[in-house]
Amino acid sequence: MLSSSTLMIAVFKRGLAIRQAVKGGLGSRNTKLDKNLPQIRRKKAWEKAGEDKDSWFRKKYAHVHAREKNSGDLFGKKKAHTDKLAQIDQQTKNERQEHERKFEKRSATQGLRVNPLMEYVYGTNGVLAALQGGKREYFTRLLHHGPLPTTIAQLAEKNDIKVMETDKHRLNLLTNYAVHNSVVLETKPLQPTEISHLQLCDPEAGKFQYSEMIFDNEYSTHDFRYLVNEKKKFPLGIYLDEVVDPHNIGAIIRSAYFLGADFIVMSRRNCAPLSPAVSKTSxxxxxxxxxxxxxxxxxxxxxxxEEGGWTFVTSCLTNSDSKMKKYSTGKILEMGALNGLCQELPVMLVVGNEGSGVRTNIKMRSDFFVEIPFGRQIPNKETPVDSLNVSVATALLLSNLLGV
Incomplete structure (x- = not known):
């Protein structure tokens, strides 16, 4: 039996031998680890076949590429179907873009911009009268929001007018936020005839003649047929001198048409134009x-x-201008004296500016003057209500002249 010391020496020698063996196998710096490990490597298919990689792949998969070239589409049906689907997809995309462009607006009035050569008549009655009157040369578009009145729609179709439905905000912009009743007509502005003077009347035939200005010193004579009834044998016209408020002009025209006056003459240079506001008010x-x-x-x-025998009756405050006393002496008429005047001679009623009235040179050429009396006792102190609006005064004078 070995002693304990002998056993320890044997173990030490065994360990020393193992360390030397390991040192001998791995001690060299140039020795790689994989040389001391078992090498297990799987051979590639081309190595097994004894061929290079490129040749082996060409040989094995050449038929697959050929099959892809002719993958059963011998008559091109699959390609035609694919092309058709692509065409449908592109067409759908184009239609969608076109639809979006219709509603793409850079500004509120894009597509409905104001045409400086046209004007925009608004309001149901104004548009209807413009289509019925036949005084304008042409119309371009009829814009509306919501249902269009049947009569207007029929006249628009008859006159071959393009009808467009839009939103109310754009109608507000085209009419400058006026009361348009959701109907706006784009049309050429009115062009009143320029005349030189009025000529003789023929009460038997119910007509008179007037001279139209063609050039500076050339005239063309035309006949005008006026209204004749038991209270009116001769024509009645209205002359507007420097009436600058379009609402007053519109109200005068409305009263004149309703009460039975025959025509209106306006000073071209200093009266408000016949705008859509005038059309709406009238x-x-x-x-x-x-x-x-x-x-x-x-x-x-x-x-x-001189040539037509017309009588000019001017509305004015007879006592307000001391310079006019010598021209108005013996020419002032009472309101009641106007009744029946159209039974005796042709009459032109002259009304003037909202603030200053009829100009002095016009008064000097007038035949008679008339003043609407103040209905209350005039107080000693000044009052802001010292006269009537020109449109109201005109309606009262017309009523007396026509005996309405």
Whole structure:
């Protein structure tokens, strides 16, 4: 039996031998670890076949590429179907883009921009009268929001007018936020005939003649048929001198048409134009009432009096201008004296500016003057209500002249 010391020496020698063996196998710095490990490597298919990689792949998969070239589509049906699907997809995309472009607006009035050569008549009555009156040369578009009145729709179709439905905000912009009743007509502005003077009347035939201005010194004579009834044998016209408020002009035209006046003459240079606001205020009467322009009012007064025998009655405050006393002496008429005047002679009623009234040179050529009396006792102190609006005053004078 070995002693304990002998056993320890044997173990030490065994361990020393193992360390030397390991050191001998791995001690060299140039020795790689994989040389001391078992090498298990799987051979590739081309190695097994004894061929290079490229040749082996060409040989094995050449038929697959050929099959892809002719993958059963011998007559090109699959390609045609694919092309058709691509075409349908592109067409759908184009239609969608076109639809989006229709509703793409850079500004609120894009597609409905104001045309400087046209004007926009608004309001149901104004549009209807414009389509019925036939005084305008042409119309371009009828814009509306919501249901369109049947009569207007029929007239638009008859006149071959393009009808467009839009939103109310764009109609507000086109009419400058006026009361348009959701109907706006784009049309050429009214062009009143310019005349030189009025000529003699023929009460038996119910007509008179007037001279239309063609060039500076050339005229063309035309007949005008006026209204005749038991209270009116001769024609009645209205002359507007420097009336600048379009709402007043519209109200005068409406009253004149309703009460039975025959025509209106306006000073071309200093009266408000016949705008859509005038059409709206007149409820369309501007489209139905004969309206003329005069470029030289003084010549118009003088020639109409001399060649046509017309009588000019001017509305004014007879006591307000001391200079006019010598011209108005013996020419002032009471309101009641106007009744029946159209039974005796042709009459032109002259009304003037909202603030200053009729100009002095016009008054000097007038035949008579009339003043609407103040209905209350005039107080000692000044009052802001010292006269009537020109449109209201005109309606009262017309009523007396026509005996309405």
């Amino acid at each position: 409820s369309g009467a501007v489209e139905l009432m004969p309206i003329y322009h005069v470029d030289k009012p003084l010549n118009f007064f003088s020639k109409s009096q």
